[in-house]
Amino acid sequence: xxxxxxxxxxxxxxxxxxxxxxxALGYQVQGPPPGFATWPDALTAWGVPEDQWNSKSAIVxxxxxxxxxxxxxxxxxxxxxxxxxxxxxxxxxxxxxERLAALEAEAxxxxxxxxxxxxxxxxxxxxFIVMQDPEGNEFCLD
Numbered sequence: 001x002x003x004x005x006x007x008x009x010x011x012x013x014x015x016x017x018x019x020x021x022x023x024a025l026g027y028q029v030q031g032p033p034p035g036f037a038t039w040p041d042a043l044t045a046w047g048v049p050e051d052q053w054n055s056k057s058a059i060v061x062x063x064x065x066x067x068x069x070x071x072x073x074x075x076x077x078x079x080x081x082x083x084x085x086x087x088x089x090x091x092x093x094x095x096x097x098e099r100l101a102a103l104e105a106e107a108x109x110x111x112x113x114x115x116x117x118x119x120x121x122x123x124x125x126x127x128f129i130v131m132q133d134p135e136g137n138e139f140c141l142d
Contacts, residue, residue: 006068007086010078011135014071016114018057020134021069023113024088027059030068078136087128087142103129103141 011017018029036042043053055073060066091102100120107117107129114134121128129141 004067006070008070008072009137010074010076011071011137012073012077013054013135014057014073015054017133017135018059018069018071020114021071022059024110024115024133025059025066025069026062027066027069028062030058030060082138085137086139088139090141100127103127106141107131 009017009021021027022029032039032042036045040053043050057071059069059071061068088106090106091099094102103120107115110131111117116132118130118132118138121130126142131139131141133139
């Protein structure tokens with residue numbers, strides 16, 4: 001039987017990175033557990049100090065099909081290239097100029113959210129764009 005997976009990002013600002021990736025992927029920030037109207041209500045009830053409220057966040061696919069993505073605050077900053085990264089499928093089935101135009105449009109949509117375009121690459125007759133999220137994590141528009 002196949003296992004569900006969760007992708008976890010170590011980061012400095014889980015709330016902000018969750019908001020970025022929710023917008024990038026069409027996900028939503030995971031709401032509080034049943035019985036609580038807001039996360040501050042839940043965290044207060046659980047006795048979590050306010051300075052730790054942004055230590056974790058998660059986003060979920062509103063259709064329930066995609067993997068949950070979890071963000072956890074860590075003390076160290078990012079120092080090297082990611083060994084694992086996300087490919088955001090932004091132009092499936094498209095080729096040539098049409099593919100590049102769709103990828104460039106997605107890069108332009110993500111830039112005001114905090115993404116940075118690194119470069120356009122061509123590999124094995126396919127074009128993709130290397131990007132970075134607001135904390136410098138690499139991902140590709142594919």
